[in-house]
Amino acid sequence: MRAIGYADEIPPGEGRTFAVDGEMVAVFRLRDGSFRATQAVCPHKGGPLADGQIDLKQVLCPLHLNAWDLTTGCSLSGQPDLTVYPVGVADGKILLGDLS
């Protein structure tokens, strides 16, 4: 796990994009306080997922409102699945894990 930014960079219920080794990762802060991390780019038409609306389960791409499960990355609207990353917070820092 490595730190990629600070938890308070992300307002509750929103997402922000972080650059990690030339990859873009969208990190979301759910309203229950937990975090999720997915690939930043929508596999459908390249939309910025961090700009999408979320709840405790899903993220909606802002361009065409396709939906994905934030925890598993599984598409909920017939699109390819998202890559999801392990993510956690310690000492106010967002820690991103490697893909298993």
Next chain:
Amino acid sequence: MRTRLVVIGNGMAGARTVEEILARGGDFDITMFGDEPYGNYNRIMLSNVLAGVEDESGIFLNDLSWYADNGITLHTGTRIERIDRFAKRVYAEDGTETPYDKLIIATGSRAFVPPIPGIHRPGRGYHQGVFAFRTLDDTRAMIRYAREHQRAVVIGGGLLGLEAARGLQNHLPHVTLIHAAGHLMNAQLNEVAGETLRATIEAKLGIEVVVDGRTTEILGKNAVTGVKLDDGRIIPCDVVVVAAGIRANAEMAAASGLAVERGIVVDDQMRCLDEDDIYAVGECAQHRGEVYGLVAPLWDQAKVLADHLTGVNPFAEYHGSQVATKLKVAGVDVAAMGLKAPEHEDDESLTFTEPKKGIYKNVIIRDGRLVGATMVGDVKKVAFLMQAFDRGLALPEERAELMFDLGGPAGEVKVDEMADDEQVCNCNGVSKGAICGVVQGGCKTVTGVMDKTRAGKGCGTCKPLVQRIVEWAAGGEVEEDPAASYYVPGIPMPKPELIEAIRLHSLKSVSSVFAKLGGEEDAKSKMGLASLLKMMWGGEYVDERDARFINDRVHANIQRDGTFSVVPQMKGGVTTPAQLRRIAEVAEKHEVPMVKLTGGQRIDLLGIPKEKLPEVWADLDMPSGYAYGKSFRTVKTCVGSDFCRFGVGDSTALGIALEERYQGIEGPGKMKLAVTGCPRNCAEAYVKDLGVVAIDGGKWEIYVGGAAGAHIRKGDLLTTVETPEEVITLTGRFLQYYRENANWLERTYAFVPRIGIERVREIVVDDADGIASSLDAAMDASVAAYRDPWKDREQPATPGQFRTSLPLTVLPQVPVRA
């Protein structure tokens, strides 16, 4: 030991009930008796076999292997003679006996053969050349015989008789149909409809029809030579087919001591009277006095009985079926449901006839609900009518829409004629086949199918077609989605109820609404709730930024490449050289990839990265044009009386005044307005959410509910007023009424017809409900709370509000025009 279930009857009712039981995982030891020597076939298709359009093999529903695969013991060609209700056994003709724990009687019905002299020959059964039309064997014998003969008479002008007549035409040259009643299909059709059907059948098919004809004798000693009618007429023929109705096969049940009237009497759980373990379904059963001869009620009964027997729902009840039929009778489309003719004095009855084309349409309405409909020759509207009839839907204000497609796209597409790969949703590229696939996969709600396929989720124009395809694919088993009436999917309440609950609990933030009313937060509901709360609470609304869609978080419209478009306000589409110079400078400084004039008479700067938005606003130093929200957008105007030589009113001044007052007001959908200076309508005011037209004499007409997007509709005239001030007041009042009552994303073109323009006028213009002043006050408060969002640029509202979300390499690249 497993419960022993015995089914007497292996026709459509018996087999369907067993299928339904198996589908519910029912664990029974099943034995079935059928007196025909076959597996189970679709009796309705016999007319197709007779007509030669279907093979015998094509009509079998379950072949013998199905019984074996499901562990069912099938005895074909075995007739049950007697039930011993006390010993719980059934006895077959061949002397065998079978014990049961539960017994289902599904013996169906047989052809009713009237006692006409000459119809039988002693010791031989029917006279040679006389046939009933009921079983596969009847059909085979009839075809064989008809092929070698010339003239057939069909006795009976109901559904079955007509099908028989049509089918016989394929095997011999002359067919005459004799019907005892005054018009064809008298059980389903009224006289005029029956007469229309007769004319079509005679003219198109060449079948001779005799009505009011009672057959008194079958003539001929060895072979049939003709039939004699009660008026003395003799119709020569060598084949007679009797299709004079059906009678329930209930004699065995009666002889075994069960209660039998016209059929075996059953209760709401299809249980025979005073019996704990004996049930009856299908055409042999009599429920609440009705004996049904159609297939749809039988399906309903089978489901109830299966629910009950398997324990899935032991209290399942059958309450009778509303009989609605749509058939091709002898090649003519006929649909009938409910009443044939008005019964009460205040029943509305609408009739359309076009005899030359063989078209007859009639609908009967009672208290605003459809209680009967008959269509002959043209059944295009029948899917809608059946729904309205079954579910008691509200009917269109314009009653003619029940019979015709008015104003919609010409010629409604027939679902069954569409190819599987035909694209239905042109926004998301969804084919008919894809929709049917999802339905077959078990998803039977329209919204469920839309979620899964995304069909109808673009511009929405194809939604009615998607709905019809789902209905077609589900074979009339569409399940209603209760969520269809919710304001947003995540909170199970329609809008008025939701508003009341929000007021009651003083819920001022989106998260508090979820916590109190919805349980879990739902991303798809946040935006609609945010809009509603803002409208209700104004300045007291607790703004949670995550409830906003990205456009509302950054006050710009997201584009396909993740950049944004910036549209400064340009009231009434009027600008100045200084303003244009400023826009030009900003566009050059920020290397804006595209500068475009919008349909709303403004200038759009496209391709602005999110992180540059505050800087662009600062350089422009103009108010936001709100070209991104579900909100008041713009007022389009023409040059009006200032310069135009036709203009009769100052449309630009009024447009600017309207925009100044109502700028940025949010609502359930976009609000696009226009003011035009004369009825030439250069500003397209007739097709706006609210359009104002200056007319001669210094007056102004106000139109509402117009649209010219995916949906095109001319607005309805709300009222005509004398002064621009009245226009401004009524505009505010109408918009407030729309904001408070429309569903989320319901544009005025749907809202106004839903409420009805008369009712809108009562409320907004005449103040019949006495709420005008409160509507005005609420709108005043919203106007007072307006603040230009582009002013909030010095300090981001949230950390990283304008931080880029774009990938390092921009995808997809939008080509930049030189």
